[in-house]
Every structure is written in C-alpha cells, then in structure tokens.
Amino acid sequence: MPERWLILADDLTGAADTAIAFARAGWAASVAWGAAAPEDAVLSFDADSRRLTGAEAAARHAALLRAHGGGRSALFKKIDSTLRGHPAAELAGVLHALRGQGHRALAVVAAAFPALGRTTVAGCIHLNGQPLEVSPLWAREHSYPTADLCAVLAGEGLRTRHAPLGLVRDGAGALARLLHDALADGTDAVVCDAVLEEDLARIVRAGRPLARALLWVGSAGLARALAGAVSDGAMAPSRAAGGILTVVGSLAEASRAGVALLADDPGLLTLTIAPATLRGGPRGPDWRAQAAAAVAALAAGRDVLVAIQADPGTTPAAGALLADRLGLLLAPASSLAGALVVTGGETARAVCDAFGIAGIRMLAEIEPGVPLGLAHATRALPIITKAGGFGDAGTLSRCLAHLRRLPISESPA
Template sequence: MNVGPQADPVASIAVLADDLTSAGDGAAPFRRAGHRAKVLLSPDSGAAFGTAAPALAGVVAVDLGSRLLDEPTAVITTARAAGAFAAADLLVKTVDSTLRGHVAAEVRAAHAASGRPAVVVAPAFPAEGRTTVQGVQYVHGVPVHETAFARDPAHPVRCSDLARLLPEADHLEPDRFGKLPELIERGGTFVCSAATDADLDHLVLSVPQTGDVLWVGSPGLAAALARLHSRTPAAALPGLPGARRPLVVAGSANPATRRQLNRLRERVDVAAAAVDGDAAAAVHALRSASAPVLVVHTPDGRRTAASDSLTADLAHAVRALVTGGPVDGLVLTGGETAVAVLEALRSEGIDLIDEPEPGVARGILLGPSRVPVLIKAGGFGDEGTLDRLCRLLMDGGSAA
C-alpha cells in the first residue's frame, strides 16, 4: 500500500515488546519494508543495551518479557529499555492488540524514560479484526473484555475502554488526526482510534516528525510506520532451504490455536504427540514416527501437570528433537512456548527474514542450531494457519 510521500529515511528503529511474539510482530513490517531486523530474546541478548545500542542500523526488537513479570518489575524493565534506546530514530513500544499485560503502567514508564514529549497510542490491528472505535478495543466487533481473552489463564482482560486504562490521555478519532501536530508540540498522551489500515496510515502521516513521539501499538501501527519509512535499497531477503522434517510446537491454550492444531492433525503426513509430564515419551514417539511432519503439543483436555511444567516439558522435547535429530525446522505458537524453546536451544533470538502472514515472524535462529523458524502468537490466524505455516516451512524460499 502506498501512503503518499515518503518520510526521511530512518537509520535505527527500536521495538520494545512485552513478549517474544510481539517483538516479532513489531519488527516484521519493517523487515518487509526493506530494513535488516533482529529479534532478541531478552534485554541482554546480543548486547542489546549499552551506549552502542541506538547506533545499530536497522531494526532491533527486544523481548522484555514484561508480560510475565509483576507490575513494579515490568515498569522498571520497560523504563530501562526505553532509556537505553531513547536515541533511536524511531521508538516503538508494542502492546497486545487485545490489551493483555501491564498496558497502562508500561506506557507510562516508557514515555517517562524515552525523552519524547508525546506518546501516541493506537492498538488497532485491523488485519486480525482488532479495531479501536471511540477509544474502545474490539475483536471482530466484540469488546475485548467480552471475548475469549477475558478468560486468558495468565492475563485475563477486564477492560476494553482505553479511557479507563489511560485516563490522563486525550482521545482522537480519525477525523481529528489533523490536530496532532499542535497537540504533540504541547506534549502528552494521545489515544487514537482506528478501524482500518487506512486510518493508521492517516495517523502516521499526520505526525510531521515521527521520531518526536513514542509510538505505542500492535502490528497494525508498526506496519503503518514501516510503509512510511520504507528503505531503499532494500536489504536482501535470503532464501531458505525447505525443511525435510518440520516440527510444529503448540503450547498455547488459546481456542484459535487448538482449532488450528486439530486441522493440522487431520493431515495423513502428520505424527503428533502430547506432552503431559513425560517429555521423553513424546520424544520417543516422534523419533519413531515415519510421517514427515511432527507435532508436539500440550494436552487437549484436562492437564495433570502445571502450565509452567508443561512449557518446560515442551521445550525439553524440542531440544531433544532438534539437537539429536531429526528436526530441521520449527513452527512455534504461543509467546511463552517460543521463549522456552529458544532458551532451551541456547538461542539469543532470530535473524528476521519476513512476515508471511499477519502476526507471524519467519527467521533463522541466532545460536548453535541455525534452523529456520516461524513464530505465531497463540490467538492469531484461522483454522488453516498452522497447516499453511508448516507447508511454507517445507517449501523454503523467501516471500515475494
């Protein structure tokens, strides 16, 4: 999509995320727009912090892991990151498009530490049905606190109204975006509604100097900023070999992921094993399988093990299957699952290649096991998403 005259090119872009899938989501649109990009697993990965951090060319997206922290610790972590990357040409703080996590506290912490006089908050992600209308966040037309995200086991969403989350903010509908230049000059926090990608494009074009503000949003806003700040010439997209033995790892309890898992398991070329307190049994079953596509997942019904234990068991199974064979490519769904797997594989993150679908990051692991990987948030996609991503991993290549 062409959003009109291009802004001055930016050399450094920092994306601060509260979990790994959000880091990938935030960096992927910039990669697609021609920037080099890395997604780092933790604030200390690859010397993410330090005096040299803002000078790094391209995109550095950092998983702060703050969604899993208590709020005071999340505030400290977010402020530290925003201060470390305050000199970046473009500074983006991602938030979940369903408002999970410590949204208000992290926005305030990032704003205070960023050195930017103003913060623009726009959590809409229209490609996935997440819209902001009159300051209220919706998922496919339903206020987010009335959806399945209200029953999220780790971060249940209780409020859809951004005016209640950020009472200090001014609220703007798209027909008032033209007032942003004078408002930003005064400073403050501005919550911006958006129901379409065109609204988000209108928003970023309404800010004369995008580096003057802290941008807060989901992949929808990142994509709008990336369309404005495309890089010429574009950094090359490397080709990928097709995976001969892909492994799909499903740790998310989100109903969307479970539907995708059910569809994938209907394929005749798939062998699946559940992990519920016995990772070794799942590893043995998958190593013995003749099917080319392997799937390891948490149980479908009642679980005998705790959630943290199940995630650790999944990661252990993946490490055994990757380092000891036969797996040569990964599809990971669920942010906590993806972090646990990367840590088990001693990976610092991923060298980002592209975004084959909204909310999906594709890259190569940074670490001893340089295998291709696709990472998807648990709540994203339709029933065929895992099936498509698995086929893409097997096809290799790079996105057009």
C-alpha cells in the same frame, strides 16, 4: 522517518510480528533477548515480561531502554492487541525512563490491527466488530476491568487525551495540532481510534513533524504503517535436513482449531502432552517416552506436531511453567529439527531458549502477524512464530506447507 528503531515487546511472538512489519518493507530487522543485540536498523527486543507483576514489567522495560536505546532515534512500545500483560505499566515505565534521560516524550497509542479484526472505536478495543470484553479471548485472560484504553492508561496515572475517528480522518492537520498541543501541555498519551489500515497511515502522517518526541505504542498494525511500503524481495532460506517441528502451547481457539486440523496430516506425528506430564518433570515415564518419540521421528525426517493438552483450568501463571517445561522436554531434539513453527509467546521463548537460539533475523511474513525468520543458533534454522490468537484454523497447516516447500540444504546452513 528515523532510521534506527528500538521495539520493546512483552513476549517473543509480539516482538517478531512487529519486527516483520519492518523487514517486509526492506528494513534489516532482528528479534533479540538476553545481553547480545544485533546492530540491525530495527532491533525488536523481547522483554519476556508478561508473566511478571506490573511493577516488575515496568522496571524491566525501563532497564532495556537504558541498555539498548543509545543511538536509536525511534522507539516503539509493542502492546498486545487484546490488552494481555501489563501494557499500561510498561508504557508508564518507558515514559518515566525517557523523561529521566531529559527527553520530551508523548505516547501515540494506536492499538488497532485491522488485518486481524482488531479495531479501536471511541477509545475502546473491538474484535471482529464486537467489544473485546465479550470475546472468548477476554474471557480466558485479561489484565484490566475494561478494554477502554483511556481508562486503562488513566488507571496507571497517565494523563491521556483521545483522538476520535472523525478527527483522525479529518486530515493530518487536525490530529497533528492535537499531538502538538498534547506534547506542549505535558500530556502522557494520545489514544487514537482506527478501523482501517488507512486510519493508521493517517496517524503516522500526522505524527511525522513531531517524530523525534513521539513514543509509538501499538501492535503490528501500527508497525506496518510506520515501516512504509512493502518490499517485493523477501528472502527464501533453505532448511536443514530433519523433520519440521511444530509446537503449540497456546490455548487460544485459533491455535486449538489449527491443531485439530493439522493432526489429520498423514505425514505428521502428533504428540499431545498432558499438563501433568510437564508438571511431573523429566523423571516421569511419560516425559521420557514423548521426548524419545519426537527425537526418533525428527531424526528420521518425519514432521512432528507437539501440543500441550487443553486444560481450561490452566491459569496464565501455570501456563508459563508448562511452556518452560515443554521447552525442556524438546531440548534433545534441538539438533534434529530442520525448521520450527511455534505458537504462543511464552512457548516460543521457552523453545528458543532450550534450542540455544539467541535471536531471530526477520525475513518474510507468511500471513498477517505470522513471520518467518532465521534463528541465530549453532546452525541457521528457519522459524515461524505466531501469537496464539492470530490466524484461523488453517494457519498452522499453511505455515507447515510453506516450510515444506523450502529447499533442503545439503550442508549445515
């Protein structure tokens, strides 16, 4: 496969869980945002576009491709495995930009992430064996009236073909011929069914002869198949002195269950921040008290859990504002935390911005879709990021336990 990759994602946790698929297979991989971009073989860029309109998200992705695509021969458009955000508009924007540069381009769309129960059957996304549309994730937030990928892409004006599961499993030749024909007749995208990780591997093998003309579209499941074999030699960083800060901004059920379990840890200070406190801003007494409590605990070496109080009435747009405010509240703790665990893409980006983190070098995967990296800041800082809906009730506890086992550096990292 090509040796230099550009990954475009709509949020930070998505950029990270895709990049780690390459890092765990031995590739040098970093997550970046802003103007600076590392020269690693795999650059995963956070477009921070989920909160934008579809047109704005498409334009931002096209601009990032023009800015960072030079010299990178392989392109991966990371989409949310439950179709949040604007994946169809973003894909259309990237395809238009590629063709504007004179490239032939066919999107191979394989959204499945079998390790986390996300599959694609008859072109439709399923979660744990059930249609995505009947899940709590879909009820809380969705961008389209259906989880039928062919219909979603067609709604954006994209000419789409479907590769059913039987064809995917009928040897690489059948799917390879479909991809070849689709590229020849100007089809924009081929939606591929996948239920098992081996199905994703079959899709990758079928696409190899056309690799230079393909735009890969999917989640971390497809990234794993593209990256290749898993490396045994993951780096183990040290952490700085100071408590470990865990920040949860996501309202997803897995994250909320994780908060409830983690709050029972006797070595942890738990701070639950009311949305009203964040909306009120830094002048409010509750804001100052919560920020001071976090700073004091971390400075004393105590681990801290900070979670936004669940509010079922919070809209995605309001959630983005709360994430930004939470980052601002925690900014005084930026020099005191010895390591970070952050859940929720917008929360992760807000905390990183508040802490002066300009990028993350991917190191290891704690569990599927939950990467550990080393943040690029004034000091090296271990950071675990997790999409809100990934994992189970014990994932946050396992993340904290992993960081607690890291050796503490005697000097700044």
